[in-house]
Amino acid sequence: MKGGITMSNKQEQGICPICGNDDLEYFGFENEGTQVFYKWECNHCHSQGNEWYSITFIEHEVTFNGKY
Numbered sequence: 001m002k003g004g005i006t007m008s009n010k011q012e013q014g015i016c017p018i019c020g021n022d023d024l025e026y027f028g029f030e031n032e033g034t035q036v037f038y039k040w041e042c043n044h045c046h047s048q049g050n051e052w053y054s055i056t057f058i059e060h061e062v063t064f065n066g067k068y
């Protein structure tokens with residue numbers, strides 16, 4: 001857990017940045033270019049926001065070979 005005097009303005013996955021509670025409700029998933037975000041609402045203070053992630057390429061998985 002990161003240090004800090006107050007619980008606010010935390011930047012941690014699954015933690016409300018407003019009140020520091022970990023009781024987030026996720027209700028959506030969208031992408032924008034190479035980044036995606038989950039929409040969340042805090043069940044504790046009812047703030048809402050988006051939790052951003054960057055997409056990292058791993059590998060190609062060929063599910064159909066078009067050359068036959």
Ligand SMILES: [Zn+2]
Nearest residue numbers: 016019042045
């Ligand atoms: Zn909250």
